[in-house]
Amino acid sequence: MASIVSAPKTLDVAAIREEFPILRQRVHGKPLVYLDNAATTQKPRAVLDALQRYYVEENANVHRGVHSLSGRATDAYDAARETVRRFVNAADAREIVFVRGTTEGINLVAETWGRASVRAGDEIVLTEMEHHSNIVPWQILCEARGARLRVVPITDAGELRLDEYERLLTDKTRLVALAHVSNVLGTVNPIADVVRMAKARGIAVLVDGAQAVAHMPVDVQALGCDFYTFSGHKMFGPTGVGILYGRRALLEAMPVYQAGGGMIGRVSWERTTYADLPYKYEAGTPNIAGVVGLAAAVDYVTRLGLDRIAAYEHELCAYAMRALDAVPGLRLTGTARERGAVLSFVLGDVHPHDVGTILDRDGIAIRAGHHCCQPLMTRLGVPATARASLALYNTREEIDALAASLQRAREVFE
Amino acid sequence: MSADLQDLYQEVILDHNRRPRNFRALDAGHKAEGFNPLCGDRITVYLTVGHGVITDVAFQGSGCAISKASASLMTESVKGKTIAEAQALFERFQQMITAPADAPVDDLGKLTVLAGVRQFPVRVKCASLAWHTLRAAANAPGAVVSTE
Numbered sequence: 001m002a003s004i005v006s007a008p009k010t011l012d013v014a015a016i017r018e019e020f021p022i023l024r025q026r027v028h029g030k031p032l033v034y035l036d037n038a039a040t041t042q043k044p045r046a047v048l049d050a051l052q053r054y055y056v057e058e059n060a061n062v063h064r065g066v067h068s069l070s071g072r073a074t075d076a077y078d079a080a081r082e083t084v085r086r087f088v089n090a091a092d093a094r095e096i097v098f099v100r101g102t103t104e105g106i107n108l109v110a111e112t113w114g115r116a117s118v119r120a121g122d123e124i125v126l127t128e129m130e131h132h133s134n135i136v137p138w139q140i141l142c143e144a145r146g147a148r149l150r151v152v153p154i155t156d157a158g159e160l161r162l163d164e165y166e167r168l169l170t171d172k173t174r175l176v177a178l179a180h181v182s183n184v185l186g187t188v189n190p191i192a193d194v195v196r197m198a199k200a201r202g203i204a205v206l207v208d209g210a211q212a213v214a215h216m217p218v219d220v221q222a223l224g225c226d227f228y229t230f231s232g233h234k235m236f237g238p239t240g241v242g243i244l245y246g247r248r249a250l251l252e253a254m255p256v257y258q259a260g261g262g263m264i265g266r267v268s269w270e271r272t273t274y275a276d277l278p279y280k281y282e283a284g285t286p287n288i289a290g291v292v293g294l295a296a297a298v299d300y301v302t303r304l305g306l307d308r309i310a311a312y313e314h315e316l317c318a319y320a321m322r323a324l325d326a327v328p329g330l331r332l333t334g335t336a337r338e339r340g341a342v343l344s345f346v347l348g349d350v351h352p353h354d355v356g357t358i359l360d361r362d363g364i365a366i367r368a369g370h371h372c373c374q375p376l377m378t379r380l381g382v383p384a385t386a387r388a389s390l391a392l393y394n395t396r397e398e399i400d401a402l403a404a405s406l407q408r409a410r411e412v413f414e
Numbered sequence: 415m416s417a418d419l420q421d422l423y424q425e426v427i428l429d430h431n432r433r434p435r436n437f438r439a440l441d442a443g444h445k446a447e448g449f450n451p452l453c454g455d456r457i458t459v460y461l462t463v464g465h466g467v468i469t470d471v472a473f474q475g476s477g478c479a480i481s482k483a484s485a486s487l488m489t490e491s492v493k494g495k496t497i498a499e500a501q502a503l504f505e506r507f508q509q510m511i512t513a514p515a516d517a518p519v520d521d522l523g524k525l526t527v528l529a530g531v532r533q534f535p536v537r538v539k540c541a542s543l544a545w546h547t548l549r550a551a552a553n554a555p556g557a558v559v560s561t562e
Contacts, residue, residue: 028416353453353478354423357534361416370454377454383476384454412415412423413431413479 011304011312017393019044030363033398038183038211038342038389039367040233043297047237050296054289061285063262077288080295081278087298088228089219090245094277097251098291101242102210103133105229106177108244108281109206110137112254113227114175117204120146123172125203127152127160127189128379129182132372134208138177147174154379158185158334166197175204180218180228181211184371184385185334186317186342188216195224204250210234214391215313215340217306220245232290237297241290244281251277258283301392309392317341319396320388323403329410333380341390344371347406350413352386358409364402421530422537423479430483435490436472443470447558448547450539455481459547466496473544480537484528485544491525497552504545511541 017023020042025032034042054076060069062077085093099105114137118124124138128151135149142148150173152165160178169176176198181188195205206227212218214235220228227250231242246254256263256274260283265273274280301309320343324330329348347355356368367387370377377383388402415423443462449455457475461468471493473485492500503522510520511531519529531541550559 351478351482353455353537353540354480357422357537358415358419361419369452374454383456408415412419413428 009308011308011392013312013393013395016044016304017395019046020393021045021048023393027363027365028361033362033364033401035388035390035394035398035402036365036367037214037391037394038234038371038387040239041214041236041391042393043238043293044236044300046300047293047296051238051289051293054292058292059289062288063279073288076292076295077286080291083295083298084243087218087302088213088243088245089221091221092248095245095248095251097244097246097278097281098286099229099242099244099281100240100287101231101233102208102229103231105227105242105244106134106206106208107137108257109227109229109246110141112257112281113204113250114138114141115144116253116255118142118145118147118174121172122147122174123150123168123170124148125150125152125165125168125173125176127165127178128154129158129160129185129187129373129376130177130179131183131208131210132374134177134179134206135375138175151375152178154185154187157336158182158187159336159338160187160189160194162190162193162197165194169197169201169203171201173198173201173203175206177206177208179208179211181209181215181340181342182334182376183211183342183389184344184373184376184387185336186339186344187334187336188212188338188340190338191223191225199224211340211342214301214309215306216310226250232294232297235297236300237294238290241287241294243294248277251281256283257281260284262286304392312392313341313390316390316394316396316399317343320390320399320402323399324388324406327403327406327410330406333382333385342387343389344385344387346382346385347410348413350409352384354413355386355406355409358412359402359405362401362405362408364398364405366402418530418533422534424527424530426524426527427479427483430486431479434473434482434486436486436493437474438472439474440470440472444551446547446551446554448475448543448550449558449560450477450481450543451560452539453478455540455543457481457485457544457547459485459544459551461548461551463497463552466498468492468495468497468500471548473547477543478537478540480528480531480540481543484541487525487528488544488548491523492548500552501549504549507545508542511538 060073062074204226207225209230213230228245233239263283333344352368440460455477460472462470
């Protein structure tokens with residue numbers, strides 16, 4: 001990793017912005033200020049070029065053809081798996097399964113590990129800050145199995161109540177599933193502590209890493225979790241591709257997910273055997289171009305350095321919190337000590353949708369709504385929030401534009 | 415503020431948002447719930463009908479300024495009308511808010527203030543939620559409708 005050692009200590013954000021063609025455009029005559037990165041990030045030239053190059057030079061089906069192109073496509077696909085393994089520091093590339101995204105990663109575990117391991121009377125522990133995609137698959141599983149969900153409460157600042165969490169862990173608990181970083185509150189959960197307490201009772205842990213991987217270094221072995229899943233498109237990669245990391249012993253033991261080509265060993269009318277890891281969970285022609293693009297995104301953030309990205313975003317987030325705090329009537333929802341660059345807020349009586357529309361006319365893209373976290377909205381006592389979520393290409397000038405536009409939004413409704 | 419924002423957030427709309435009319439529950443008659451699952455807006459429309467005429471209409475719920483003002487203006491516009499007249503008004507309203515920005519604006523009385531919504535296609539569902547819910551209340555009392 002000599003390139004990282006010799007690279008500058010801080011990010012050259014002006015140069016980074018040049019690498020994202022979409023950021024050059026104007027919206028309603030104003031420069032685009034893209035602050036909806038928790039929904040999806042923009043894509044750098046390196047990823048766009050990798051997708052283009054794949055289709056122009058390498059496109060073929062993988063693990064099928066005897067011809068050269070198929071070999072090259074297969075090499076690119078397999079190399080991407082190793083790239084991702086290094087990225088999250090998994091022990092073995094066979095622990096990396098390509099899926100459509102975080103949602104599919106969670107559903108895969110619920111439908112395979114869950115159906116094999118969860119019985120009537122068992123419990124699954126979630127937290128109040130989970131995204132619907134980390135609630136509903138478990139709800140469906142619990143309904144099917146006669147198991148039940150237990151929910152770890154959060155504090156008003158948006159931090160997990162670890163004392164309550166520990167109380168919820170019993171010999172009925174089969175799984176703890178939680179977000180690494182909340183997509184609403186920005187809270188960074190203490191995953192290593194959560195895992196340690198679960199492991200002390202032999203309980204499996206699944207981590208939804210969708211909001212983490214683009215913003216901080218992730219080491220699945222250091223975290224100690226059993227499953228870790230994330231989406232490519234929230235970390236500068238293409239849509240429709242994501243990763244499920246699973247500990248090898250669990251992946252070996254779990255029943256198959258979808259069935260079809262690529263996941264079989266031998267098929268006869270009498271019986272079918274299944275492929276070894278990781279292909280066992282990758283039925284059908286995979287999203288090869290997406291996987292290649294995801295690997296390019298991993299290379300991109302690795303080159304910049306996740307530590308440097310985290311440091312830059314931390315500083316920018318602190319600046320943004322001060323700027324938003326200075327807007328009269330604005331209340332931040334989520335003020336955890338350990339936090340990522342996601343800022344949710346309510347602006348007096350102004351509904352978040354109206355805030356979103358007014359900001360949009362200033363070229364500023366934020367998200368307004370429940371953020372797929374309706375139970376969390378209920379906990380916070382609001383129907384919706386507005387959310388600005390940052391990424392490595394955002395600047396202080398953009399935060400200033402956000403604060404000024406929020407000020408105007410307030411004046412409209414005064 | 416830009417001209418299109420001024421069109422959208424006219425004083426009348428801001429006023430109906432701040433002080434929605436007929437913002438209450440009705441004990442008798444029909445009722446339906448409407449949801450916009452994308453944004454979490456929810457509304458309940460109450461309706462009393464006698465001999466095919468809407469004798470009273472009210473709503474409750476939470477939503478953005480556009481959905482609240484639209485619901486409020488709707489209740490004022492349909493009271494005293496027959497169900498068929500209200501339905502016809504809904505169709506003209508829907509046309510008005512989805513027409514191209516440069517198309518002439520139909521005169522729908524006080525509802526005309528919502529014509530600015532047409533410049534904000536993502537907000538059309540906010541403006542039409544109350545009307546969909548009204549129709550559901552008239553057709554199938556107790557129904558739940560969704561914009562999706």
